[in-house]
Amino acid sequence: MRYFQDQSTKAWTRFEPWMTTIVDLDTGQVLGVVDGRDHKGVGDWLFARPLDWRLGVQVVAIDPSAAFRKALRMWLPRTAVAVDHFHLISHANQAMTETRQNLSQQVKGRRGRAVDKAWAHRMLLLRAGDQLSPRAALRLEEVFAVDNPTGALQAVWKVKEQLRALLRTGSLEDAEAAKNELEALVKAAGRPETNRLYRTVCRWWKEIEVLIITGATTGKVEANNTSIKNIKRTARGYRNPANYKSVILLRSAVRTAA
Incomplete structure (x- = not known):
C-alpha cells in the first residue's frame, strides 16, 4: 500500500x-x-x-x-x-534455495561463499535435472559429493525433481502414483522446507489435477x-x-x- x-x-x-x-x-x-x-x-x-x-x-x-x-x-x-505449473515449480526451487542457505548456516556457521560448491553452482541446483548436459550433470554430482555432508541437499533436490515429474504426468492415475513417490521422498528428506512444499501440493491437489487434465x-x-x-x-x-x-x-x- x-x-x-x-x-x-x-x-x-x-x-x-x-x-x-x-x-x-x-x-x-x-x-x-x-x-x-x-x-x-x-x-x-x-x-x-x-x-x-x-x-x-x-x-x-x-x-x-x-x-x-x-x-x-x-x-x-x-x-x-x-x-x-510455473508457480508450483517456483515453490520447489524456493525450498531448494532455502535448504542450501540453511545447511550452510548449520554446517559452516556462515553464508555461502564462492569457494563453496553449493553456492558456486546454486543456479545449477534449480535447473531441470533431465535437461542437463553431461558436463552440467558432472558438476552437479561434484556438488553433492563435495558440499553435501548431511545428504540433505541431494534429498531436497530429488523432491524438487519429483514434483517436476508429477506435473509432467498425463493422467490422474500417473499423477497419484507420482504424488505417493513424492510423499516418500519428502519423508526421507525430513526437512521443514520440503514438508512445507508437500503441504502446499496437498492443499492444491484438486487444482493440480485440473492442470494435468487441461494443461491450463x-x-x-x-x-x-x-x-x-x-x-x-x-x-x-x-x-x-x-x-x-x-x-x-x-x-x-x-x-x-x-
Missing part, C-alpha cells in the same frame, strides 16, 4: 500499487484489471459479469493464491480451477503483465488509475483483433 500527497490540498490519498489481470485463456485478451490481489477485488469483478457469462466459464488458471481461489469458489462454483496455465497472463509494465514505463508512470486501466484494455483489444 502506498500514499500520495496532493500538493494543493496536502491531503494524503491511499493508492494500491498492485493489480490483478484477468485474461482470456483462448485469445490472450485482457478482460479486466482490478486493484489489489485479494478476493474482494476479483470477486467484485466477477459479480459484475452477467450470469450467462459466468456460467459459460469452463476453466480458470490461477497462481496458488488462496484469495483468488476463494473468489472463484464464491462466484464460479461450477468452474474447474487449475493452478499454474497463466502463461498468457504473465505475457500481458510484461506488456502492462512496458505501458507504465513508456508513460513514466500513471497517476490516474482509470486512465491506466483503459489504456491496458484498449491496447490488448487492438493487439488481439490484429
